[in-house]
Amino acid sequence: MSAVLTPKDFATATPSWWCPGCGDFGVLAALKSALADLGKNPKDVAFVSGIGCSGKISGYIHSYAFHGVHGRALPVATAVKLANRDLTVIAAGGDGDGYAIGAGHFIHAVRRNPDVTYIVMDNQTYGLTKGQSSPTSQTGYVTGTSPNGHPEAPINGLAVALSAGATFLARGFSAHPKQLVELLKTAIAHKGFSVVEVESPCVTYNKINTYAWFKENVFYLDDSHDASDKVAAFKMMMHEEKMPLGVFYKHDRPTLEDLALKDQTPVAKVELNGDLRRFASIQEAYR
Ligand code: SF4
Numbered sequence: 001m002s003a004v005l006t007p008k009d010f011a012t013a014t015p016s017w018w019c020p021g022c023g024d025f026g027v028l029a030a031l032k033s034a035l036a037d038l039g040k041n042p043k044d045v046a047f048v049s050g051i052g053c054s055g056k057i058s059g060y061i062h063s064y065a066f067h068g069v070h071g072r073a074l075p076v077a078t079a080v081k082l083a084n085r086d087l088t089v090i091a092a093g094g095d096g097d098g099y100a101i102g103a104g105h106f107i108h109a110v111r112r113n114p115d116v117t118y119i120v121m122d123n124q125t126y127g128l129t130k131g132q133s134s135p136t137s138q139t140g141y142v143t144g145t146s147p148n149g150h151p152e153a154p155i156n157g158l159a160v161a162l163s164a165g166a167t168f169l170a171r172g173f174s175a176h177p178k179q180l181v182e183l184l185k186t187a188i189a190h191k192g193f194s195v196v197e198v199e200s201p202c203v204t205y206n207k208i209n210t211y212a213w214f215k216e217n218v219f220y221l222d223d224s225h226d227a228s229d230k231v232a233a234f235k236m237m238m239h240e241e242k243m244p245l246g247v248f249y250k251h252d253r254p255t256l257e258d259l260a261l262k263d264q265t266p267v268a269k270v271e272l273n274g275d276l277r278r279f280a281s282i283q284e285a286y287r
Contacts, residue, residue: 007032010042014059023200023211024054026174027121031061031090033177034184040088048077050093050102053128054121054200057092071102074109077116078256085115085257088188092119096126099135099157106157109193110164114256117187117194120157121174123202124209131205138208159237161195162230162249168194169233169249173218174201175211179245186247192255199243214243221246 010032018024035045045063049055051070058065064087068076077091098106098120109118124141126132133141133150136157140149158169168190172180180198187194199218201211221244226232233249 005036005039005041007036010035010062012060012062016060017056018053019204021203022053022127023123023174023198023202024057024121026177026180027054027092027119027198027200028057028060030172030174030177030180030184031057031119033181034188035061035088037181038185038188040188044086044088046077046080046084046087046089048073048080048089048091050091050097051128052094052097052126053202054092054094054123055097057121071097071100071105073097074102074105074116074118077118078109078112078114081114081116082257082260085261089114089116090119090188091116092121094127094134095120095122095124095136095157096134099155099160103135103155107160107164110161110166110195112256113165113167113193113253115191115193117184117190117196119184120195120197121200122157122197123200123206124154125202125206127202127205131202141208143205156237158195158197158248159234162234162237166195166249167192167251167253168247169237170195170247171197171199171243171245173199173214173245175214176245179220183247190250192253199245218243218245220244221248 042062047058047061047063048066049058050073058067066076073091073093077089081089122136124136126134132143132145135155137150139153142149170183172183187196199214219242227247227250236244236248
């Protein structure tokens with residue numbers, strides 16, 4: 001019988017780079033708990049991240065890891081899944097990484113539906129580069145590069161994904177660990193592309209969307225919400241007064257690997273494990 005793993009089995013010795021109080025700590029803790037609760041083993045998990053504060057997360061999870069370039073986590077994660085369907089593949093990045101430079105990859109990953117979980121750690125700012133406005137910043141957000149207030153409207157990434165053919169869309173809050181663990185477990189267990197947007201405050205630069213702001217402005221979808229109803233999901237995503245949390249939409253359809261690999265022989269399956277291990281050690285060397 002294999003040993004029961006705990007969240008500690010998914011920890012690495014890499015010192016954290018994040019500021020004390022950063023919301024990303026909550027995402028990391030919830031993710032480790034979700035993987036342990038699901039009975040996953042680090043050798044069965046591949047983690048791919050983009051650039052940004054949140055992109056550092058791939059170094060803090062004991063698993064195969066690839067810390068890629070800005071906005072490119074999803075094509076890499078899709079390729080990993082196609083190469084080895086036995087791996088649990090998780091990609092993560094911030095709102096800038098996923099909804100700005102990576103927006104094209106995001107939409108196409110959604111419509112392809114690989115069995116990959118994508119976590120968008122949304123802090124409504126570019127934290128790594130000292131707090132500029134991001135695609136989810138509120139209109140009027142004042143920064144060093146927008147001293148008169150950010151003039152653009154924020155993007156609604158989940159609503160964009162819904163229209164692109166998403167099969168699983170959810171939102172959580174990094175300061176609600178119990179609910180976030182359950183959301184992540186449901187997303188990872190979903191067969192298909194699952195998107196979990198996690199509100200993850202940047203305590204250093206974003207003085208608007210703070211923990212206190214979220215606590216005032218979020219609420220959970222209740223049992224009256226039908227997650228199979230696309231129109232109902234869209235209406236909740238577009239809620240104007242507050243920010244709903246929970247599973248908005250869930251739908252089953254064949255995955256990319258089901259369709260793309262169905263007639264291929266096992267010879268077509270590439271064993272990536274060795275390469276991923278090599279990437280992880282390179283990443284460690286440059287940390
Ligand atoms: Fe977190 Fe913001 Fe610090 Fe980046 S700058 S680590 S997002 S608190």
